Amino acid sequence: MLHLRLITPAEKTDEVVRLIETTVGTAHLVVLPAAARNPVGDVVMCDVAREAGDELIGGLRRLGLDETGSIAVEDIDLTLSRRADKAEEEAPGEAADAVLWEGLADATHEESTLSITYVAFITLATMIAACGVVLDNAILIVGAMAVGPEFGPLAGFSTALVQRRPRLALRSLTALLVGFAVAMTATVGFTYFMDGVGLFTKIQLEAGRPNTNFIYRPDAFSFVVAVLAGIAGMLSLTSAKSGALVGVAISVTTIPAAANAAVAFTYTEYRQASGSTIQLLLNLVGIVLAATLTLLAQKYFWKRQRQAA
Structure with a gap:
């Protein structure tokens, strides 16, 4: 209650x-x-x-x-x-x-606001993922996914589309784009620093990397997983089962893709950079599409359920 x-x-x-x-x-x-x-x-x-x-x-x-x-x-x-x-x-x-639309709008408003804390989390997550891709360490990749706060603006954008709230949509989109831009730019600088102290090398990036090469090799499953994660994430928000968001966070490769793109760009490895960028876009589009359709479906079925009661 x-x-x-x-x-x-x-x-x-x-x-x-x-x-x-x-x-x-x-x-x-x-x-x-x-x-x-x-x-x-x-x-x-x-x-x-x-x-x-x-x-x-x-x-x-x-x-x-x-x-x-x-x-x-x-x-x-x-x-x-x-x-x-x-x-x-x-x-x-x-x-x-039941969906508490006012509560959902309030929650996504807070999560999709461009703030110092939000930028700090997405930047730190991208840097952790950069370490993961260079070291081919899946544990670091999972950790970076869990730290990343990007689902908040994605959920806020989907909510704004369904509720037709252009100001919330603009706020969410701004947080998403600015957050990734700052995080990737900072990761480029971080890569130069790590290379300068001998902790990152181009050879490590160009190696086979069996644990993390999927990040710059997008395929149909990338979009499918993003869609499923978008549905699960929105259901967790509307049903107040926030624990499921952790599983959503570590099932999509938005943060790792951004990190791999930044590191690859630093080392002029443009093939990996373009593949990672496509991976990032596939995940973002898949999550937004699925979350929006999930909200529309919930709205429709709840209305039908209320009318039948």
Whole structure:
């Protein structure tokens, strides 16, 4: 279930309470008159089944509560209540299939914002992957995949397409392009440094590299895996099963491809650089396409499920 804490102007409290009481799947309604100080107003709290959460939040926004008061939502890990059990039974659909669109937009907004931390993570991940490709070390490649934060902007871009939010789409695209540009440029400098101290050599890059040569040899499976990862990643976000994102991160070769392209460009190994770039683009396009179609499918089937209930 979800817990909602609302701050509402006194003149709107009755409307808010009425909306909560008429929404199927709500429980544990509490009203604290004049309890809020900033902004001034009443505090209203309630629990709502996840499958009814989007409808209730949408109704609260239509009342203007996000402008005149506050809407705070958090997941409840454990609720021991017969009334809560009844609310979940009454709510149409299944909690695991419900998509909280406002929550998804908020989560992807945070993950797709160009920040120093985001740039630092994607740069460090690319440098780790550079070590992996030169040393032909699969463990370093996996580690770099896990560190890379690029799925956030990809998910944000897909969400923006489905919700038709051009500002979020531009923000996500900017974070993605600038992040990779900075990371690859920094990795070129990192490669020159490592070569200067004798830790990287062109001979290592041009060797057979049985563990990592797939990075600059894209094929049909590259796109297939990216599509599957995009579906799994978006499902993990919409169902709040964030643990699956780790598996998504280490199943696609975006960061390793960017790293291999940067290192290969440094050593004028343009065949590897072009192959790695194609690998990177295949993964990015596959993830965005799959994530967008997944959201559209979830939106369609959830609407059908609600209509049938």
